[in-house]
Amino acid sequence: MNRFLLPVMLAAFFVIESVFVQLLPAEIFNSDRILVPRFLIIAIFFLTIYGSKKYGIIYGFVFGLLYDVFYTEILGFYLFFFPLTAYLVSKMMKVLQTNIVIVTIVSVIGVALLELGAYEMNLLIHRTDMSFSHFASLRLLPTIVLNLAFSIIAAYPLKRLYEKFAEHLTE
Numbered sequence: 001m002n003r004f005l006l007p008v009m010l011a012a013f014f015v016i017e018s019v020f021v022q023l024l025p026a027e028i029f030n031s032d033r034i035l036v037p038r039f040l041i042i043a044i045f046f047l048t049i050y051g052s053k054k055y056g057i058i059y060g061f062v063f064g065l066l067y068d069v070f071y072t073e074i075l076g077f078y079l080f081f082f083p084l085t086a087y088l089v090s091k092m093m094k095v096l097q098t099n100i101v102i103v104t105i106v107s108v109i110g111v112a113l114l115e116l117g118a119y120e121m122n123l124l125i126h127r128t129d130m131s132f133s134h135f136a137s138l139r140l141l142p143t144i145v146l147n148l149a150f151s152i153i154a155a156y157p158l159k160r161l162y163e164k165f166a167e168h169l170t171e
Helices: 005-023 037-052 053-071 077-095 099-123 132-170
Strands: none
Touching: 005 037, 005 053, 005 132, 037 053, 037 077, 037 099, 037 132, 053 077, 077 099, 099 132
């Protein structure tokens, strides 16, 4: 496996998320729901599970910092939560079977944890006054559905790629 393939692919997911938001706004569906693509963190979850936990957490730190720099006004939130959720997902997978269906479900649970953490942090620092039920119906559920669809589509290619990466690491 080419050593530049993994960082380039994760950087592509980083860029695709912002392009996706621009190309498919929720207004297309005549809705005020907020669709948040979390393709990068799903790829990091799959890396943590099928590739290497160490690399998953390292890439979580790197891309968490990039997320904070490019998308948020609060430095440190995603820097902390990307590797934390990757670590929690890896711990969940120690108890569960590592088949593709379970990994997809656990990845979506990780996305939900990330979204809940973002909501709670914004609520804590008074950047939002949205109630939890409003948040759940307008942002959390649409985000989970969108990322579940992405996980189903990308699960097998990511699994194969990261298994090759794991083989390359053991050589």
